[in-house]
Structure formats: structure tokens, C-alpha cells
Amino acid sequence: MNYLKKTFFVGITLLMFACSEKEHQSSISGEIKNLPKEIKEVILKTPSKIKRIKIENGAFKDTISVNGKYCFIQIGGFKKTIFLNQDTQLHIYLDANNYTSLNYSGSGKEVNNYLNEREAFTERIFQKTDSINQLNEVEFENFQLKTIDKIESLLKEYDNIDPYVINTEKENLKYFIDNIVQQYNKTNTTKSNNKIGSPSPEFSNYENFNGGMTSLRDLRGSYVYIDIWATWCPPCKAEIPFLKNLEEKLKNNNIKFVSISVDSKNAKEAWKKMIKKEQMSGVQLFANGDRGFMEAYQVTGIPRFILLDKEGNIINPNAPRPSDPNLFDILSELK
Template identity: 45%
Template sequence: MNRILILLLSMLSLASCKTTPSKDYILLTGTISNTTSEKFRLSGQGLRMPIALAEDGSFTCDTIYSGTGRYTFTDGRNTAYLYFETGGTYNLTATINKFKTTAKITGTNPDASNYLLTEYEHNNNLRGVYAEYNSLNETDFSDKQQTIFEANTKYLESFTGLPKEFAEVERKELYYSHYLALIKYESLHRRYTNQPDFKVSDNFMKQFESVDFLDEQAFKRRGSYDDLVKEYFVRKADELAEQEGIDKYLAKLKIFEAIPDDYIKNSLLNSAAKYDIAYTDNIDTYYNTFIAASTSEANNTSFTEKYTALKKLSKGEPSPVFTDYVNNAGGTNSLIDFKGKYVYIDVWATWCGPCLAEVPALKKIEKQYHNKNIEFVSISIDTQDKREAWSKMIADKALGGVQLLADKDWSTDFIVAYKINSIPRFILIDPDGNIVSWNAPRPSNDELITLFNELGI
């Protein structure tokens, strides 16, 4: 009898020690009010989950197994950055027309998400109007940015329920974003005050002496750090180009090559080469310099393919052609219509600020070379549904030359063939339809007139 009693007591004791197992998944529900969008997407930690909203804007994301970390909830226009923990249950609410200011998370330890949802607006309110902020003189800018940094740090600390690791990462992000704002000040001050020769003092640059620009783990986390590192080394490249009078794009490769961390070096080399080879003075020298600097076989293979394709755009090679592009004046035009004349092509779009900045200089050159053996052709890559806006801008700005609309915007065969991934781009073709320059000087650059004179136009 005693043995039976002891056995029963032991079983009861074991049962009392058992606990309900914790969930190994995340549950997210919510409601997006007044939305016309039926589909959102949740991504992060390797997850890409489509979310269908009910008629009342409600949704449920059940059994998210991708684990603790950062997530993005978006419909492509409205975005919420969130942080979930395994086992947590969360509820997201927002009003679509005021998404950024109304998005809020409740549920299991929501502080991390609510910090992410509000930090951007908090920083913007501290900074004020971006142009005015960057137009401050050096001393006032430094003082204000330090005040912003301290206020942002206090704001982070006001969320007392933040996971330790999350708080540490965000504290570093504030530190790096602070220095990113500082290092971008010189170029942004030039832009907003129209002072192209403005330079910060040596004392201003001393602030960066304590920053580690070779933290590979921070670089891989992205955020502000990789932008800060890029800005820092590009600045060094600009200084080298000015000191030695060399091509600024080659100067980047030389500076990046000297970076002792292979991951950071190869990342910067690859990101720069994707675009810079389209603007450098000599693509052969650029290619050879890149291959000598890079230690990534994958990058070298990819870049060699691009270089080989670009060689087809060398001076004297037959130009890619365009056919039957809509002419704003009526009808259509093809490149062959201009055979017998030089053709200076301006690739632009109505939404492109730098493109529009070239308009006054382009008008001046068109007038100067009127009745000469050259045709000025502007090709817009606006989408077809923007045709009316394109036509209106041509009229409003009294744009001259031949105004054409590409047939498939960025995917237009002519644009793809010329490897155009940023605008404005200017191309010069000779009377026989061969390439003079696939990256000709801009109208605002005096080198264009020099080139025209050399060609006897």
C-alpha cells in the first residue's frame, strides 16, 4: 500500500513540473483601415509571405517560423519596419492615408517595433527642412547635428522594453547615421547654397578620426554604415583625383584597392564599377585597373562580361539603332532618318532633375549650331502613360530639336544596347551611323564645343 501511495505521489509530482511548451512560431494579425490595396507582403529573416486583406482591411499571418528579427510589412508604397520574437503574438494597426504616423504594434514586447515605426519621423522633426538644415554654416550644422544625435539616443533609451541585442545594434546605427550626416554635409551644402567650391575645414574632418571604417560585420548589416564607408572612401578618391589630376573614376579604384578588408574592398569596387565604367575616359584602362584591384573571381567574371559588351560601343563601331519612335511634332522617327548628319542624342525624362538642369545649356548649343551638319535628338524614357505630361513639358519649356518618346522606357532596345542605367546620358553619332562617343560631354560642359570643333561640325 505504501509503495502504491509513493508511486502515485511521484507521478503527481512529475505532472506538476510539466509546463505548457512555448510556441516556436510568430503570430501577426492586424487591420489597415481605408485601404484600396488588397495585397501586402511580409518579408525578413528569409521569409517572403504574401498577405491578403479582407474587405474590412483585416488580415492574419499565422505560424511565421522564420524566427526572431526584423521584418518589413509593405504594399510597395506604404512600409512598416517591425521586430518580432519567436513565440510572440502581435497586432498591427494603421490608416492607409496616414500610414507612417498611425502605424502601431501591440502584443508581445512591442517596444522594438514601435521604435522602428516612429524613429524616422522623430528624426525628421528634430532635423526640420532638409535644405535649410544642410544650408547652415559649418559650426551651426555641427552643433545641430550633435543635438539631434543626443536627442535620438535619448529617444531610443525611452523604449525600456527593447531586447538587448536590438538596442545595441540601434545604438550603433544612430552613431553611424550621425557620422553619415556629417560626411555628406559638404556636398549637400554645395547643392543647397549653390556654392560649388565650398569645403569644410580640417577641424570638421577631425571628427572622423575616431571612426572605424573597416568593420566588416557592421558593413554586412548595411544600414547607415555601408553608406558611411562608401562616402568616406569616395571622398578620399576625390582628393586623390584632384591632387594627381587623374580620372575620378580611376581614382576610386585606386583608393578602394588599398582597403585592407577584402569584403569591403570588393563590395565597393563592384558597386562603383557597375556605373562608373559608363563615364570613365578610357574603359580599357578602367577594366585593367579593376581586374588588378579586385580579389573576387565572381566580380571579375561579371565585370569582364560587361566590359566585353561595352567594347562594342567603342568609337567607330556601328551604333545601335532605334526605329519608329513617336515624334512630339507628329509621326515617328528612326535613327536612319538622320543619316548624313552628326546626331547628338540626349536621353532624359520629365521626372529627372539633372536632365532638366541641362535644358538651358542644350537650348543655347542648339541655337549656336542651327543649320550646321548636326541634328539634336532628345529621347525621353518616360512611360507611355506619361505621354501627355511629356508633351506638355516640351511645350511649357519650349524644348527644341527632335523630341522622341522611347517605346519601352528603360527596357527600350536602344537604351539597353547603350547600357544606360542612369540619366541624363548624351551620345554622339557620326554621319555614317558610327559611334563618336557613347558617353559624350553634357551641354553644360565646355568639352562638348571642343569636341564639335575637332570634328569640324
């Protein structure tokens, strides 16, 4: 989810120059380590155009006519908001094996460092949406105040950046908080349907990686630990080694480890490829675009983990992640 999807309108004063005078342009260049061979270009999306910049030996460089605009840069699956104006001469360093390595230098680095930090912060919030929605009213109020304080403090650290960005970020902070509040209120007026001990919502006929179709009812008689994930989700992929380790430790227990991919329909081959590459075990299912199970659990961020008993009743609708050291003790005690 990106909260910079508003349409911004900026007044432009047209000045008449001699025909020989060149238009001011932003310069953008970069160095990318460990770039996969199949990625051949950088895609730069401005409000009015899409520019494709060729990558040669892990490097790219080009100019673009844009002044005071939010743009989006894409390198393979990596996407980032950047801000460009006529003084920008931005250089980007990135290790494709570690997207947190992103580093800016050159003119324009301050505003883009701010955007990078702010996006990382709001992305972490988005990843924890389900946990946030479980807070009581006092905890949720404190969370809002801390979130506002964090972003406002970050803006103060970068008080020399373009005033347009500062004003836009303040507006989007209000929009961001409003959306969190709406989501919290909606979830907490409907989550009573998924109380602990109540029957779990069902899913039916999800494609099984090992062949055939699988429904939740097919898993009755075993405890079920469900992972809702997607191949495009970095936090989901980060949990895979922990999940595999957990499965190995508990292989003699009566627990089914079920991973449900909620990738889009056209990503089925990517799903199969990742299962093979990561040697993922357990019950691997593909939802094929069906969002009914997700919606029944009010899943607003992934990965999401759900624990059910042998009769298909809810033990925990928002169970700990595999990386949580407490989870092993919880699962090993199930009889």
C-alpha cells in the same frame, strides 16, 4: 538604384506591461516650403505599414509605432531613407524647389543626417556610372578605394549613431562595391561593339513630339547629338538649360539635337507636359518602354549623351554633357 533594399530581421523581446501603459512611438514632423498645391500628404513607409500624413499649410506631424527600423518618406517625387526608433522625435525642413535644402533637427537627427549624406554620395556615383565604366583598371581600382574610404570616414564622423545602422551600412558598403565591380566587368567585356568609328546601334519608330514616328536612319546626313533622359531624373533636367543654349548657338550647323525620353509608358503625358513647360527644342522622342537602344550602349545611368557622324557612325559613345564648356568647341568644329 537603392542599396538598402535588403531584408533586415531583428529579434524582438516581448515584455508584459499593464494594459494602461502606452507603447513607445516615434514622432515625426516637418515644414515644407514652396509645396506644389497638388501634394496633400506625406507618405511614410515602414517595414510593416504605409502611413499617410496630411499636410496642412506646409506642415505635418504624426506618430508611428516603429523601433529601430529603416523607413522611407515620400513627399511628391521626393523620396528619402530615414531611420526611426522609440526615441526619435524628428523634425524635417525641406524646400520643395531645392531638395538639397533637406535639414533634420530633434532627436534622431544624427543618424538621419548620416543617411542623407551617404545617399547623396552614392547617388552621385550612380549618376556617373557610365564614366566610371570608362576608367582603365588602375583608375577603377583607385576609384574603389576612394569610395570605400569616403563612406568609412563618414561612418566615423557619426560614430555615436545606432550600432544597428553602423553594422548594416558596413554590410551594404560591401554589397555596393561588389555591384559596381560586377557592372564594370560586364560593361568592359561587351563594350567593344560600340567602338569609335563603328556603326551605331539603331532605334526605330520612336514617337516624335512634333508628330509622326522617327528612326535613327531618318537623321542620316547630319551629325547627331543624342540625349538619353527621363522626366524623373534631376541631373537630366539640370542639363536642359545648357542644351537649349547649345542648340541656339549651333542652330546654323548641320547637327541634330535628339532627346530620347526613357520614361515608362504611362508617363507619356508627363513627358509632353515637361517639353511644353521647359520649351524644349530639337528632336524630342519618346521610347515608349523600348530599352533596346539603351541596352545596346550599355547605358547604366542617365543622362547619357552620344555623338554620331553624318553616316550614323559613332564619334563618341559617352560624349560630354551640355554643361561641359568643351562641348561647344567639339560640336562647332564638325563639318
